[in-house]
Every structure is written in structure tokens, then in C-alpha cells.
Amino acid sequence: MFPRLLSALVASLFVGLAAGQAHAGLFDDEEARLRINEMRNEFNGRVSKLEAGARAQLELADQIELLKAEIARLRGENEVLSNDLANAVKRQKDFYVDLDNRLRKLEPHAEAAQAAGAQPAAAPAQAAAPAPAAPPPVTAADPAAESRDYEAALTQLRGGKYKEAATGFIGFIRRHPGSSFQPSAHFWAASSLYQLKDNAGAAEYYAKVANQWPDDNRAPDALLGLASAQQAQGDAKAATRSLERLVAKYPSSSAAQIARQRLKK
Numbered sequence: 001m002f003p004r005l006l007s008a009l010v011a012s013l014f015v016g017l018a019a020g021q022a023h024a025g026l027f028d029d030e031e032a033r034l035r036i037n038e039m040r041n042e043f044n045g046r047v048s049k050l051e052a053g054a055r056a057q058l059e060l061a062d063q064i065e066l067l068k069a070e071i072a073r074l075r076g077e078n079e080v081l082s083n084d085l086a087n088a089v090k091r092q093k094d095f096y097v098d099l100d101n102r103l104r105k106l107e108p109h110a111e112a113a114q115a116a117g118a119q120p121a122a123a124p125a126q127a128a129a130p131a132p133a134a135p136p137p138v139t140a141a142d143p144a145a146e147s148r149d150y151e152a153a154l155t156q157l158r159g160g161k162y163k164e165a166a167t168g169f170i171g172f173i174r175r176h177p178g179s180s181f182q183p184s185a186h187f188w189a190a191s192s193l194y195q196l197k198d199n200a201g202a203a204e205y206y207a208k209v210a211n212q213w214p215d216d217n218r219a220p221d222a223l224l225g226l227a228s229a230q231q232a233q234g235d236a237k238a239a240t241r242s243l244e245r246l247v248a249k250y251p252s253s254s255a256a257q258i259a260r261q262r263l264k265k
Helices: 002-118 143-158 162-175 182-195 199-212 219-232 236-249 254-264
Strands: none
Touching: 002 143, 143 162, 143 182, 162 182, 182 199, 182 219, 199 219, 219 236, 219 254, 236 254
């Protein structure tokens, strides 16, 4: 009987060991699964962060390129502004030199006329017929005033005095309708109004540049400014049309490059 009891005891011992090993195996598997899930979640979190970082870098790169294009455009505007100012000053100086030369040529004739007027005039043989009425004088453009007004408005603009600049350019447009500075005056008036947040006024003057002087070198920038003013007014469709018109009409301009970037947004 003892051998039987010993055999039963050994058998139960083996069964207990087997059950313990099975339980330990189940515990190890569950722990491994939890650990795998934790690692998977951690990996997914890292991947999401990397993707978000990559998207942010791409957006930042796009913004940097857009800012570079804007800076290049502003530099170009500043150069044009400086050139306009220099041309206005030169034109005014040339006018004064020409006026001085003309006055010098007229001085001898004036002296001769004064000498002739001092002699007594002979009595006319018969009454002279009344002279026909002279036509009303035609008011000629005053290059000096034109240059002075344009130069004054440019100086205000360069000094950041946008309200005074807008008033100056709009006054110039009204006082000198035949001036060759009309496209530039309209463009700078629009730029000044845009800086003052008068988007409707800016859009009006930008549109006039693009429509009345499409061959002027400021026409592409005028369309870009028009789109900006329209966007600021909340008219996204009109802004898109202006950008598309700019790209189609002036594809090689720097303004078109900026327009393409905006159309991608």
C-alpha cells in the first residue's frame, strides 16, 4: 500500500508542477501582450509626432518661400519708388534750367521792346480796324508743379506717412490728368490706401492701373495688390480671379510667382 501512496503523491506533485507552469506561461503571455501594446502605442505616438513635424516643416518652408517672394517684390517697389523720386527731382531741375535759358533769350527782346516804346508813335493815316478777339488761352501743363506735387507725395510715402501720401497722390491725379506719372500715381495711391486699411479705395485704384495701363510695368503688381485688397474685403472669389488673371497675363513676372503660391493655398 505504501508504494501506491507514494505513486499517488508523486503523480499529484507532477500535476501541481504542470499546472503551475501552465499558469506561469499564461501570465507571461499576458504580460508580453501588454508590453507589445504599450510599445505599439508608443511607436504610433512617435510616428504621429514625426508626421506632424514634417507637415509643419513643409508649411514653414512654403511660408518662407512666400515671404522671400514678398520681400523681393517689396525691394523692387522700393527701387521703383526711389527711381521715381530721382526722376521727379531731375525733371524739376531740367525744367528750371530750361526756363532759365528761355528767360535769358527773351531779355534782349524785352529791352528792345522797351526802347521802342519810349519813342513817340506816329499818327495813323486812318483808323485801324478792330482786331479780332483772341481765343481764350489754353492752360498748359506746368512741369514744375507736376514734379513738385509728385515728389512731395513720394516723400510722404517713403516716410511712412500713408494718409498724407494718399491725399497727395489723389490730388496729383486730379490736378495733372495728362501726366505721364498717372499710372504710378494711381499705383502708389492704392498702396497708401491699402496700408490705411481702406481696402475698397485701394481696390479701385489698383484696378484702374491694371485696366487702363495694362502695359505699364506696375500692372502685374497692381493685380496682386487688387487681389490682396479683395481678400481683405472678404471677397475670396474675386481675389482668386485676379490672381488667375495675373498668372495668365504676366506669367514671367515676380508678382505671378507670388500669385501661384497664393493659389495653392
